[in-house]
Amino acid sequence: MFTNNDIARFRADTDGVQNVIHFNNAGSSLPTNQVTQAVLDYIREEAMVGGYELHALRSEELEGAYSSIARLINASVEEIAIVENATAAWNGAFQSIDWQEGDEIICNQPDYASNYLAYLHHPTKPIVKVIPNNDQGDEDLSAFKELITSKTKLVSITHMPTNSGHLAPAEEIGAICREHGILFLLDACQSVGQYPINVEKLNCDMLSATGRKYLRAPRGTGFLYVRKEVLPKLTPYTIDLHSATWTGKSSYEIRKDARKFENWEGNRANQLGLKVAADYAYQAGMDDVWQRVSHLARLIRAGIQEMDHVTCHDIGTRLGGIVSFTVEGKTASEVQQYLLSQGINVSWNGVPNTYLDMTAKGLEEIVRACVHYYNSEEEVEYFLNAIGRLVP
Template sequence: MADLAAVRSDTPGCREQVFLDSAGSSLPPAPVLTTVIEHLRRESEVGGYRAAAERQDALEGGYGTFAELLGCAPDEVAFTDSATRSWLSLLDAIPFREGDRVLVGESEYAANAVALLRHAERFGTRLEVVPSDGSGQLDVAALRGRLDERVRLVSAVHVPTQGGLVNPVREITRAAHEAGALVMLDACQSVGQLPVRMDELGVDMLTGTGRKWLRGPRGTGFLAVRRSVLDHLAPRQIDHSGASWVAERAYRLRADARVLQLWETGIAERLGLIRAAEYLLELGVAQVATSVAWRAAHLRDALADLPGVRVHDLGERTCGIVTFTVTGVDPERVRDRLAERGVTVTVSTAASSRMDLPRRGLDAVVRASPHYFVTAEQLDACVAAVADLARVPGMSPRS
């Protein structure tokens, strides 16, 4: 892992606060900020088209950068404006038939679930839930029991937004492929804090965002799809970037993943996204994963030792997300009181996880997500602030 002082020097926003919200929208490092601002300034000088043309090599190089990061080929990568856009584009391109089954886990994210429910209404697909096992992760044995030739897609969430577990993606994929089903991995909360490689996980499709653990700009996303799968997709949301208008009544689709990519985009933001991926690769993905895991474990263990505080992370394997509640204090009030102490966390609610949190009797949890630029002293400051909250006599949800 790079020198902590160096990465903190690149991250001015982490000096005056204890920033524990990289699972929401992290702090972009200085090289990303500089890349975005310099391109916007260049657009103001020569216009957007000319400025983009000047950076064409960097834009094209981004496909190779993400291929290196994600363990795939450059022509299997496409860029979008969000993880949700990436996920919806892939879902819409799968040629479902009426009666096809789609399997999801109990930790499925709200955006995906809403899209799948809408899809079922429109196209007659069947959405079915695979239960969690005793550890809280997706039950692979239960998944195998539900798989048959009618299952078209298994939607897997690598790291749930409302908890610190890591789902067993290799095992999920192996089971799905044995039944002939596709696997689409929501890697929104894993890319940037964990190694996420398609060649190792075996997934067919993958989606992610720039603004979270990758530390890129908001309004950026990416996807990757195996060429063997791409050949069988039928994308509908295409423009003259994903296809060529070759005659008055004819067009020709691109043969790579960029068939799913729209022409218009924020060039400055995309360049910032590419720079964020380069920054991660420079630090070392494995080294970052080790650093994040240590910080989360330190925070998780310390919070679990506090009277009146309950940690809610599940799974056989945990990651950089730490979720907890304080007895008698509404999670939003915890968030706000911590902000007054210079500690930035967020709240995950049942609105984003209708199958998981209610099953566990939870309406919401406080979510802390320390990245590698957070110091041990800052983690301890967070724990001290939570301890003070838990000791306040008569604290109520509205206090």
């Protein structure tokens, strides 16, 4: 559990907290000063000595990004690919599967739009089944088991959705997938950096993540984890001279590790920033981060419950740092702009972001207040007071 001194240190390491109350961490977190400095220093040095030359000079440090990510999620270095964002990571895994006509996908109700669009867009037109929620708002595991058939090729779960604080029972779903020998792809875009991710406990075969959200890394960073036993079964949709070797006029060999999902060019300064962010999160301690984020989110939900004109829309037995709500008589955009005028950053989602979940809840849009461990109780109180003034 973090002490007051810990929180003070985290805030001292985050200059942005002096300018704004940042409750948009599910969109893009405030980076630590260490992350920002690492990126700026690399860019300046690159401008002085040359891109390829600095890459060679600092190759060991850049390689360390793979070790830092692997350590954070309890994986091996050869199971990590660094890519430009979570969509590239997720599609790298999804498109590499040997899809056949009649194959089935099982997803959850809060699945993210980009993922579901990929199902619909795939030329084999896989059959998509959706796990229903139980009375508590969690994925119904008994119903999930009933959905599995001999045609089930992939279970694709959004761990934490973009439109609520819901946390899917990924560990239990992963265990069921492993029992049936079904590939399990976990979209951890919102959970990496706020929830203690352990790929062994999750039983996931593939995991996609971004850097810019709760991990507090630069925008334009992401990574893909692929379990080493699964790597030989997946063929990248695209390859280049980094992911494969041209061995003859009519021959080539694809890499054996997860880097077969990468390409040669990338932002090396951002890669270094991703490493620094992963190290910072690991050293902070993900169990304590999760406890802190959950605590601050509970404070907001409790405060909202006392307001007749504000409704919280988070469902499920385990809730994280994304608090979704609506304000009576106000559009989500109006709420966002009002809070911005009060020095508070939030964001909002509409139906297209999570069509299945939003329509099931009868919602057109929601506002997101997304807290992180560097936020303070005083900021939460200020936010609740501001929302309280938004009476119809």
